[in-house]
Amino acid sequence: MSTPERPVASPCVNICALDDDDICTGCQRTVEEITRWSRMSNDERRTVLGLCHERAKASGLVWMIGKTPGR
Template sequence: MRGIWWLMMSEVVERPVASPCVSICALDEQDICTGCQRTVAEIGRWGRMDNDERRAVLKRCHERALEAGLIMQA
């Protein structure tokens, strides 16, 4: 019975949202990483964020990249 319970619980646990780090770590004048578009505060807190917070950061990173002209709107 423990095997079934473990299987059920492992399906409920969500994997952590991956870091957007691309190993190009340089900050611009606004303290935003030019590689991943996260702020210094977001980078520092990433390891303590839950997945909802991480997804919100990824959305802001995408918006920053659009505003900076680094990516084009699809």
């Protein structure tokens, strides 16, 4: 019998404020993603985490090591 997979942890960082596009400035999730998180499968959660990372990169909050911002 295999051990069930642990739930993927929420990216919440307790900085809960929405920007003009209704994206949380702390975790980079949409309102819909935040409200659905507890009902998502781990695969859905991993997809959302990837989207959060892309949003953070696009907004300049995260940049890749070895890359110069703006290039």
